[in-house]
Amino acid sequence: MPKGNTVKLPRKIIETERLDLKAATRAALDMARPTKFALVTRVDAAALSRYGSPSEPEKFMPIDVVVDLCRDIGSPAIVEELARLLGFRLVPLAAEANTAPQVGYADIAVVSKEANDVITKIAEGLADDGKLDGSEVREVRKEIADNIAHLHRLDRKIAGGE
Structure with missing residues (x-):
């Protein structure tokens, strides 16, 4: 039983969703190279490895480190997965029409x-x-x-x- 005789209710996130988050984390970390990325965020490479490991089911990347990682790889991959799990789709904010860069x-x-x-x-x-x-x-x-x-x-x- 948890500390203080408090009964814990079941979590809302299911195992397959946790594994999907782990997979998105691993893919993003593969793009960033964990040892290099560890130099520009607040956690070390070993911790980064645990965040993507299915064998560490309760270890997930802190939200500020997710922001660091998404900016580092130039892709909101983990945030997109979070949105998908919640039934949403991530859509970029539209810039002012006259300042939007053109595709070439x-x-x-x-x-x-x-x-x-x-x-x-x-x-x-x-x-x-x-x-x-x-x-x-x-x-x-x-x-x-x-x-x-x-x-x-x-x-x-x-x-x-x-």
């Missing part, structure tokens, strides 16, 4: 290059034995995460938020 050919080039990087990593990984091993999976996932971050930036730009 450079944006197309960046997104195209990032998508090509994903395809190239997959092809390289499959070339030797027809399957992706552990390190190849990590490399492909890193390229996918980079691509997602660039797509988020493009989305914000189109919406007028960057």
